Amino acid sequence: MTMSISVNARAWMAAGLVLVMAQASISFAQNSKDPIPPKAPAYFPSVANQYVVRLNHEVPALRTSKAFSGIEDRLGASIKEVLRPDLVLIERRNKETRTSALVSLRKNREVAYADPNYIFQALKAPNDVDYSKLWGMSNVGAMVSTKRGLKGVDISAERAWERTTGSKNVIVAVIDTGIDFTIPDLAPNAWTNEKELGGVAGVDDDGNGYVDDIHGYDFVNNDGDPTDDQGHGSHCAGTIGARGDDGLGVAG
Known part of the structure; x- marks a missing residue:
């Protein structure tokens, strides 16, 4: 199992991107x-x-x-x-x-x-095709396999999005099996170590003790490639900071 540190560029609590619809004075x-x-x-x-x-x-x-x-x-x-x-x-x-x-x-x-x-x-749920499966974000009591979820048992993500939809100044470390950086929902929000990206391969350009840690580090294989080799890390990263309201995948 690969453990890596990667980050999301937009997150607040478990809330991420999305929404903001019309404003109206009430x-x-x-x-x-x-x-x-x-x-x-x-x-x-x-x-x-x-x-x-x-x-x-x-x-x-x-x-x-x-x-x-x-x-x-x-x-x-x-x-x-x-x-x-x-x-x-x-x-x-x-x-x-x-x-x-x-x-x-x-x-x-x-x-x-x-x-x-x-x-x-006035907010709406994001248009991501698999958002309805994220009962942890918004539990509407849908059927999952043979059981019905308990409506309202969730993290109230949509209420959090009323306060903020995230900031690129917030960095979240994901310590898990890695992240698949080819996923369209994750790639735009992946943290990038600019010094290593523009540096020399095989050299610790930023002097932090980790070589070529462009998007994070693999602490199991001890290299700068934190690509997901199991899937769980990408799932967690998506919950934290998948780009939302883009019609793809999920929203974080």
Whole structure:
């Protein structure tokens, strides 16, 4: 068995490449008896200076009325849209931090609750032909042989991809049976030792103690060829960093 160190150029946790579809600003609208919506984490982006505000009273139907403009003045904002009689989308008149605006709005006696006009990303599963087989990434309860998987028992990769789809600055070492660098899904993300690639064959060009370790090293045969001789290493490397959404193989 060959053990090698190779790496993926794009990975985050077990998540890799893929996805990012359309962005849409979402306004929360609820029934009057609904509880105050949970606060989204601070890292969620939002439309600058816009907030969804639920009032303790209804907004006048006539925008040109003094009562309507009075509400705007007291909120320090322009009402961009009336989402429901007591729910409005506003834009604050003065530039300020999101935190300070929310503190001000939530202290207002007319306001039941106020939240940023959050921006969420609509995601889709990658189009890789074998992605549906990766129950560890997204378990939808499909049949495997004669048994049905348990829906939701996975690593929630698609939720991780909402945060990031990876970075070329992240290097992951795979200590396994090697990697098949001819696989189209793996080749683009394989780490390359530029000093050895452009160096002299048979010479430790980068002085790290390993000769010709262009993509890693074979510590069993003690050479610079970490090509997979069993298959397991390539499988693991694919889980970590196979190029996704390219219509081929899997996504990592």
